[in-house]
Amino acid sequence: MAELNIRKRLQEIEEQKRAITLGKKTAGRPESHELPLSEGISVIIPVHRGEEYIERLIGSLEAQTLEREQFEVIIIFNGEYVRTEEIFNSLETKKQYRVIYTEQGVSRARNAGIDNASYSNIAFLDSDDTISADYLEKSLEACEPFTILLNRLYDVKGQKPDGGANHINRELTGRDTYPESYYSVVKNLSLNGGKVLPTHLLKKTKFDETLNNGEDVLLYMQLISEHKPIVKVNPDEAVYYRHLVDNSLSRTKSNYEFSITDRIAVLGRLQDILKVEDDEEVRTLIIDRMRAQAGFMNRYLKEHMEDYALVAGEVAHYTDEYFPYARMNEDLAKRLYISYCFPPYSDTSGIVMAKRIVERGEPCDVIHNNMYDVRSMDLTLERLAGPFIASRREINTTSSFTNSKYISLFVERAMEKLDIYRYREIYSRALWPASHVLAYEIFKESRNIRWIAEFSDPLYRDIKNNIRQAGFYTKKDIKEIKRHTASNYQKYLDGNLFNMAEVIPFLFAEELVFTNELQLESMIERFDEDFKEMVRQKSVIDRHPTLAPEYYNYQKNYVALDKDKINIGYFGNFYETRNAEEIMNIARIIKAESLDVKIHVFTNSTRQVKSQIFSNGLKDIVEVNPYLRYFEFLSASKEFDYLMLSDARTGGYKRRNPYLPSKFSDYLGSGTKIWVQYEPGSTLASICSEKSDSIICNPLNDHGAIKENLKRITQKEENPV
């Protein structure tokens, strides 16, 4: 995959498109002219304060065994340095020193040092650190023109060097001179100490002066991404002594600025590199460093959960490339979401569950089944709830709506994988009954857990009001459930999966969530008044969540509209109770009235709809397209003049229409006007009765009302160009 150079080509395409649109050629990069460099090492030392260490530092440099002519020391005074400079001037020195001054900032100072370096290699040295007397000599011997040289790094606490017994140096122990991968020395490639680098690379790739810290991690990742240098471990022992002091960053007490704001800044820059990096090895390395940055955020959040919403808000939309959300959220979840089908599997019910997670905005764990056999995968869907998920467990079982064997296997495997006692709350959502079955199993084990159960649609009765039947619970199971059930409710317990997937949550969940009032009433109409009241008491009506505008820009859409016409979008599949005939009827009116309106249908059943269009001679009015993936659909939904939505037709089957199309919530966030075809008495019908400028409505197949609405739609003042 990496050989395709995907990101590079995408950038080229962007440039070519721009050039075609503007009729211009893209400008090439100007060539840089560099001055020749002498063979040797420029040691770059930024000094801010440092009066305590300057003498020790100069002593270490004066002791170098490398010939005076082969190295220079560039001291960059920045910030507060007067006292340090006085001490430095009072010291007797024999080596070559150059002093420059910059405004405060370690990156700015180092960049000034790089600009002024006149030797072919650069070694960075912090003013509170020292190097062994042969450090520069042995480094120069090992230096190569296109190589980052890694030297030994010893930590010094008090006066005692650790002899290299630290996690950074250990990475080099027993390592080949030329490590087989960047990743094998990843910790060494995250800090300046102990490195000697070719000057010509650093003159092209410098420190980011806008970062407060983490600039070294970024520099090395940029160097590797831009130049793919060779990495070499110095076969000779040249030692960089890192003197650990109390105020060093690693010991800084965790605060918001360091642990969150600064980390997000570094993560943003690292993500920018990922956006143009195609090499898998380099990507793996950068991802590892991103995870390390997120580790700081995680540690902070563990101590300051009250700041979670703020942090999540800051990073929620870093989804264009990898972002280490799972590392940031690690071990923070107190709530487990159980959704048999969940993204990345494309499924409306799973998407709604992901939207619930976004709406809640708290860290969580998710458990779901592998739905590969019945649902397509859309990896972009992970962008939806991903920012809030700490751990997502996928259970590998054959997916099934009804099969007791597979559902039992799902529950059994899920229970093996879960540490249920770590959660305060579980939230199950069913279209797929297995979600509630697993939730009950967890509830049985840990009865103090708070259980919230949501219903996507009625389970016991299907859309034509037929009772669904599937044997699941045994007599023994029922007996056990009865032990915890009030005697007057025991009559509702039986072995039918679909009955129990409603009754068990009704009995044991602390809160029940329905997307509309009619759904609740329709689902409880089969029970006695006492039971109904018990269910109503703990029920909440909560419509499908609408996402923030940012989500509508996550993905590009390639929908081609007819600029000279009113464009109406219809997104959805067709089945017996919601068929394409309604669209055909509208199209016939458009044709008969010669209106400048085009209907764009996006559906999985393209052939069936196309056949209807051709048979009815409506091909100039209705255009059929394959179904769009979720984020492309959101993006496309903004483009139309109107979005059309139809109720499922339940008249003749049900007393009430319990279905509220979840598309309605997606349409609401698009900012596009909505044209609703409702079934009288439905939830959509009651929404239509509330006056709104952005929604026009008519009853399903009401010829006259449709005609009226088409007139409104085509009136120019409503749709100014």
Next chain:
Amino acid sequence: MDQLSYEELKKIALESLEQEERVLSEFKIIDQEMSALKNDNARLNRELQKYKEFLPIKAALKAKKMMKK
């Protein structure tokens, strides 16, 4: 080709680029997932190696091998 106007040619070129862009964007999504998984694997292997090198575990593994013999 000769009969196409400049504008028509521009349109065809843009459409072709967009098609390529669409396909590459799909690849990019898979590639993103792949590199995250590769990092996971590399990290887990490193952890595994650490465990193997931890002396008591090393000794236990050796003993297990001996027992099998």
